Amino acid sequence: MGEETPLLAVRNLTVRLTTAQGEIIPVHGVTFDVHPGEILAIVGESGSGKTLTGLSLLGLTPKGARVSGEIVLRGESIGGFSDARWNTIRGARIGLVFQEPQSALNPILSIGTQIEEILLSHPEAKVITDKASYIRDLLTRVGLPNPDRIVRSYPHQLSGGMRQRVMIAMATALEPELLILDEPTTALDVTMASQILSLLIEENRRRKTSMILISHDLSVVRSCAGHIMVMYAGKVVEQCASDRFFLQGPDHPYSQALLRSRPEKEGFTRSDGPLEAIGGQVPPLWNLPEGCAFAPRCPRADDLCRRETPPWKPRQKSPDPKDTSLEGALCFYPGACP
Amino acid sequence: MTPENPTPAGVDSDPYLLEVSGLTKVFEKPRETFFSKKQTITAVEQVSFRIPRQSIVGLVGETGSGKTTLGRMIMRLVDPTSGSITFDRTDLTALRGESLRRKRKQFQMVFQDPYSSLDPRMTVRSIVEEPLAAHDLLPSRQNRDEALGALLTRVGLRPADLDRYPKEFSGGGRQRIGIARAIALKPDLLVADEPIASLDVSIGAQIINLFASLNLEDRMTLLFISHDLSVIRYLTDYVVILYRGLKVESGPTKDVFANPFHPYSKQLLSSLSNTGEGDTSRDKGEPLSLPLCPFHELCPVREPVCRTEPPPVRTGTGVNGLWPRDMACHQPLPNEEQTP
Numbered sequence: 001m002g003e004e005t006p007l008l009a010v011r012n013l014t015v016r017l018t019t020a021q022g023e024i025i026p027v028h029g030v031t032f033d034v035h036p037g038e039i040l041a042i043v044g045e046s047g048s049g050k051t052l053t054g055l056s057l058l059g060l061t062p063k064g065a066r067v068s069g070e071i072v073l074r075g076e077s078i079g080g081f082s083d084a085r086w087n088t089i090r091g092a093r094i095g096l097v098f099q100e101p102q103s104a105l106n107p108i109l110s111i112g113t114q115i116e117e118i119l120l121s122h123p124e125a126k127v128i129t130d131k132a133s134y135i136r137d138l139l140t141r142v143g144l145p146n147p148d149r150i151v152r153s154y155p156h157q158l159s160g161g162m163r164q165r166v167m168i169a170m171a172t173a174l175e176p177e178l179l180i181l182d183e184p185t186t187a188l189d190v191t192m193a194s195q196i197l198s199l200l201i202e203e204n205r206r207r208k209t210s211m212i213l214i215s216h217d218l219s220v221v222r223s224c225a226g227h228i229m230v231m232y233a234g235k236v237v238e239q240c241a242s243d244r245f246f247l248q249g250p251d252h253p254y255s256q257a258l259l260r261s262r263p264e265k266e267g268f269t270r271s272d273g274p275l276e277a278i279g280g281q282v283p284p285l286w287n288l289p290e291g292c293a294f295a296p297r298c299p300r301a302d303d304l305c306r307r308e309t310p311p312w313k314p315r316q317k318s319p320d321p322k323d324t325s326l327e328g329a330l331c332f333y334p335g336a337c338p
Numbered sequence: 339m340t341p342e343n344p345t346p347a348g349v350d351s352d353p354y355l356l357e358v359s360g361l362t363k364v365f366e367k368p369r370e371t372f373f374s375k376k377q378t379i380t381a382v383e384q385v386s387f388r389i390p391r392q393s394i395v396g397l398v399g400e401t402g403s404g405k406t407t408l409g410r411m412i413m414r415l416v417d418p419t420s421g422s423i424t425f426d427r428t429d430l431t432a433l434r435g436e437s438l439r440r441k442r443k444q445f446q447m448v449f450q451d452p453y454s455s456l457d458p459r460m461t462v463r464s465i466v467e468e469p470l471a472a473h474d475l476l477p478s479r480q481n482r483d484e485a486l487g488a489l490l491t492r493v494g495l496r497p498a499d500l501d502r503y504p505k506e507f508s509g510g511g512r513q514r515i516g517i518a519r520a521i522a523l524k525p526d527l528l529v530a531d532e533p534i535a536s537l538d539v540s541i542g543a544q545i546i547n548l549f550a551s552l553n554l555e556d557r558m559t560l561l562f563i564s565h566d567l568s569v570i571r572y573l574t575d576y577v578v579i580l581y582r583g584l585k586v587e588s589g590p591t592k593d594v595f596a597n598p599f600h601p602y603s604k605q606l607l608s609s610l611s612n613t614g615e616g617d618t619s620r621d622k623g624e625p626l627s628l629p630l631c632p633f634h635e636l637c638p639v640r641e642p643v644c645r646t647e648p649p650p651v652r653t654g655t656g657v658n659g660l661w662p663r664d665m666a667c668h669q670p671l672p673n674e675e676q677t678p
Binding site for chain 2: 045046159160188192194216217218219257258261262263264266268269270274275276277278281
């Protein structure tokens with residue numbers, strides 16, 4: 001093993017579902033590590049399986065889903081748990097922040113009641129003598145003014161940004177080691193999004209909480225993630241350090257196309273030419289093409305790509321045998337654009 | 339105005355398609371109790387700008403900055419409290435009833451949410467036919483399929499999609515239907531309110547390209563409302579930055595992004611390059627009593643005068659074509675001549 005054991009090691013995680021269209025595999029052989037204090041971003045378009053990957057780590061797969069593979073949290077295998085055992089993980093050891101703070105909060109309970117519920121449901125996770133003041137401290141820490149008023153408020157009385165802060169307060173209430181953030185800023189506007197991101201980065205630095213950030217927004221990912229995992233049609237197509245991804249550029253043609261479809265480059269305007277949109281759409285999971293799922297949209301695809309499943313090609317490693325990084329790309333022809 | 343700037347249209351001597359002047363919208367809050375005094379919220383305060391023909395203008399600001407209200411006032415979906423909107427030399431605020439309805443074919447809107455802005459029980463055909471029928475512009479029966487098919491092709495759909503329902507399309511497809519409906523009447527002005535906010539990255543890029551080509555090939559003037567700064571930088575010629583209802587700064591996009599003048603714009607635009615550290619300010623508190631600068635409490639360079647006097651609007655003296663830079667601030671404008 002490497003110099004540090006990962007906090008979370010996921011190996012070959014696969015989720016199968018039976019739908020009206022037949023069996024689909026929305027999460028297919030996903031393998032990754034999250035190290036202590038690390039922020040890993042999972043990037044991809046809708047339907048790429050990134051949200052379901054996150055939910056599987058909490059045993060929150062839909063009814064009838066068949067989950068295989070290994071999920072190891074601090075050396076303990078947590079896959080295949082019963083719901084009762086999952087409940088000792090959820091919230092206490094792995095926290096979750098949903099995309100829609102609007103629908104994730106219960107509209108008929110006050111914020112105080114909802115946070116208290118979390119503390120009460122995990123009496124073993126944290127000994128708290130004065131719950132009321134603990135909740136107030138939590139709310140203050142996530143930057144909410146006037147916590148006494150917030151405790152008595154109902155979700156509809158708060159703005160989107162405030163609700164998302166409440167969600168973060170709830171997810172961190174039991175100080176979990178790992179926080180899963182599913183599109184935490186998608187429903188917010190720019191300034192609010194950047195405040196929420198700074199709050200998360202602060203939380204990451206202060207308590208060394210590891211995070212999995214699920215997002216389709218590359219500018220969000222750029223501002224905080226250390227590692228990036230790109231998913232396409234249920235599979236991991238690339239893993240890469242964030243600096244490398246944004247500075248030298250990723251290896252997989254899909255990651256490259258994602259990066260090019262955003263007008264992030266300064267000085268590039270519409271008079272310089274159109275944005276390089278990725279043609280076509282993500283193929284439906286019940287009708288995946290032969291070979292590489294990205295081949296029909298890939299500028300580099302040839303007959304081989306359309307016929308056979310591409311191999312995982314690790315990125316050239318440092319000679320250090322301790323290097324256990326999982327960086328690489330799922331492609332016959334990875335690397336910079338020819 | 340500078341004489342060396344030729345009118346892009348070439349036919350009209352007025353280089354501006356739309357002028358809003360002192361536009362203000364005050365909303366009344368519901369009373370807390372029957373006897374309490376009426377409270378009001380100023381959503382848009384004295385906003386003025388002129389949109390040059392065939393340009394793309396971006397309207398930027400966070401939630402609550404009044405950008406959507408401003409867009410809706412220009413579309414005449416919301417009545418302004420005061421101020422005027424002059425569209426193609428007609429005072430829109432003076433138009434009522436039938437004359438306004440007839441004028442509407444010249445300005446159309448693309449909405450943010452492609453899921454809720456299309457009637458799920460209408461086919462694509464009836465959605466795009468509706469505005470044409472309302473203005474008696476339906477092509478004759480024998481040419482109709484061809485005309486509607488061409489319209490769909492223009493927005494990247496297939497003529498065969500005419501008889502499908504919105505639910506059969508992805509988010510990007512639905513947004514294309516919304517755009518087809520909006521451009522069916524060949525409007526001069528298209529107002530798009532956050533049209534890509536709910537779309538995936540690669541689909542968003544296709545829609546942005548479509549807007550750029552509507553401007554270039556169909557010579558439409560676009561007012562693009564967005565909080566996505568990278569997209570604004572890429573797509574627009576001019577930008578108006580709003581903060582809590584006040585136009586804090588405007589000018590050519592390239593200049594404003596390269597060198598923002600107003601303290602708020604500086605903070606806003608720094609989020610393009612920063613690492614999430616810039617602004618850690620609190621959530622917005624109570625509405626301020628405009629017309630004081632709404633940013634003065636958070637402003638890093640505030641002066642005592644910001645608490646007592648409304649900010650003056652300063653207009654740049656430099657030659658900047660159709661849209662000289664301006665900002666609303668007590669700070670003087672930096673010497674503008676230096677910016678090329």
